[in-house]
Amino acid sequence: MKRSIKLKIVTYFMAVVIIVLLVIWVGIKVYIKDYYYGEKIEVMKDTVDNLNEILPRSGYSAFVLQDLEYIGYKFGGKISIYDGNSIITILNRNIDYPEGKIIQEIAHKDDVAYILETDYPVKGTKWLLYGEKLKNNQFAMLEIPIESIENTLEIVEKFFSYLVWISIVIAGVFSIILSRNISKPVSELNQIAKEMGKLNFNRKYNGKRKDEIGQLGGTLNEIATRLEKTIYELQLELDKEKQLDILRKSFVAQVSHELQTPLSVINGYIEALEDGLVDTDDERQYYYEIIEDETSKMSKMVKELLDLSQLEAGNFKMKKEAIDITSLLEEIAYKYEKIASAKNIIWTYNIMNETITIEVDPIRIEQAITNIINNAFKHTTMNNKITVCSEKKDNKLFITIDNQGEQIPENQLEHIWESFYKGNTSINKGGTGLGLAIASNIFKYHKMSYRAYNTKDGVAFEIAIPIE
Numbered sequence: 001m002k003r004s005i006k007l008k009i010v011t012y013f014m015a016v017v018i019i020v021l022l023v024i025w026v027g028i029k030v031y032i033k034d035y036y037y038g039e040k041i042e043v044m045k046d047t048v049d050n051l052n053e054i055l056p057r058s059g060y061s062a063f064v065l066q067d068l069e070y071i072g073y074k075f076g077g078k079i080s081i082y083d084g085n086s087i088i089t090i091l092n093r094n095i096d097y098p099e100g101k102i103i104q105e106i107a108h109k110d111d112v113a114y115i116l117e118t119d120y121p122v123k124g125t126k127w128l129l130y131g132e133k134l135k136n137n138q139f140a141m142l143e144i145p146i147e148s149i150e151n152t153l154e155i156v157e158k159f160f161s162y163l164v165w166i167s168i169v170i171a172g173v174f175s176i177i178l179s180r181n182i183s184k185p186v187s188e189l190n191q192i193a194k195e196m197g198k199l200n201f202n203r204k205y206n207g208k209r210k211d212e213i214g215q216l217g218g219t220l221n222e223i224a225t226r227l228e229k230t231i232y233e234l235q236l237e238l239d240k241e242k243q244l245d246i247l248r249k250s251f252v253a254q255v256s257h258e259l260q261t262p263l264s265v266i267n268g269y270i271e272a273l274e275d276g277l278v279d280t281d282d283e284r285q286y287y288y289e290i291i292e293d294e295t296s297k298m299s300k301m302v303k304e305l306l307d308l309s310q311l312e313a314g315n316f317k318m319k320k321e322a323i324d325i326t327s328l329l330e331e332i333a334y335k336y337e338k339i340a341s342a343k344n345i346i347w348t349y350n351i352m353n354e355t356i357t358i359e360v361d362p363i364r365i366e367q368a369i370t371n372i373i374n375n376a377f378k379h380t381t382m383n384n385k386i387t388v389c390s391e392k393k394d395n396k397l398f399i400t401i402d403n404q405g406e407q408i409p410e411n412q413l414e415h416i417w418e419s420f421y422k423g424n425t426s427i428n429k430g431g432t433g434l435g436l437a438i439a440s441n442i443f444k445y446h447k448m449s450y451r452a453y454n455t456k457d458g459v460a461f462e463i464a465i466p467i468e
Contacts, residue, residue: 009179077144
């Protein structure tokens with residue numbers, strides 16, 4: 001059976017209190033009597049010193065006798081003055097003292113006192129007797145009733161007995177309060193630890209204590225917070241791993257599908273050529289052009305897959321150099337003027353007329369920006385507009401590519417940067433679905449932030465480039 005910490009605290013505390021009181025009790029029973037007699041002898045010796053000061057060399061006046069009476073009251077006994085011959089009789093233990101008999105000798109430091117048994121005032125009365133020669137060659141004999149000493153000792157012992165029981169009761173109550181004060185927060189911390197063992201980190205220690213228990217509670221709270229965060233991050237990693245596994249399978253399926261389409265077309269046209277189904281040279285040339293076009297598509301897809309895999313693996317080598325991003329944007333904008341005109345798309349751009357130098361890989365940055373522009377062309381129909389503009393704000397250059405057309409569902413905006421994502425819009429976009437994924441990785445490598453968001457008339461892509 002397990003004993004609670006509360007019971008242990010009460011037990012240990014009471015044991016210590018009882019042991020201390022027992023030691024004091026034994027000390028009183030064994031040593032208090034000798035100690036008290038010793039103190040009385042000291043008082044009697046001090047009284048003798050007072051006698052030496054007040055007693056005259058010869059004769060006793062009424063005032064001297066009054067002083068002697070007062071001193072006797074002061075030390076709680078009586079004083080007898082003897083001549084020099086009487087001292088021999090008093091100090092000889094083998095000779096009966098005229099007023100009684102010495103039955104015990106008590107030594108204290110360098111002094112000796114005696115217990116005298118007399119028949120005064122009643123038979124068997126005992127006195128503590130101390131004698132010393134005075135400076136006037138007389139002898140002072142001081143006597144204190146043993147009964148008064150024993151009564152005092154009895155009162156002290158009885159009082160201490162009551163005090164012991166009262167102390168035990170008070171100690172018991174205090175130990176219960178103390179044990180509750182300690183065991184309650186400890187029990188609470190134990191429950192919190194058990195909840196942590198069940199991976200429940202919602203319960204926290206809310207005590208206000210500043211001692212070790214309070215510090216332990218704070219430590220448990222910190223551990224719980226860290227564990228909760230760590231487990232949450234691990235769960236995210238596990239979910240991410242599962243998601244990556246799903247994406248990997250989807251990626252393989254997408255690649256297989258994307259490559260299968262041009263391969264099927266090429267295979268069909270090759271079979272037609274082999275079977276002699278093509279009659280004219282023009283038709284045969286047309287078949288060759290289709291085969292070449294599908295082969296180019298596959299080559300482009302494979303190249304983009306290689307670029308994407310190297311970017312995601314961090315193995316793609318970038319050659320950074322200082323360039324004027326404004327000039328690069330103007331070159332890109334100029335290239336797409338004729339393409340937009342051929343597609344009957346309104347092409348506008350508003351590039352800042354300011355030299356802004358950044359250190360990037362110019363080829364890859366141009367690739368990323370043109371991938372976004374190409375995506376905008378795929379989602380823009382005739383007579384709609386694509387706008388490219390740049391703006392400097394808060395030590396950043398913002399490049400915005402805005403196209404009129406269908407909006408992207410809000411729940412799909414975060415997925416457009418994934419490989420092979422083509423969305424569910426009504427426009428036939430074509431392409432491999434890798435352009436935005438490649439752009440995303442290039443931006444990440446250059447520590448540029450980017451986002452896509454819906455506008456009133458379509459979709460906008462924003463790139464934020466840090467500048468000094």
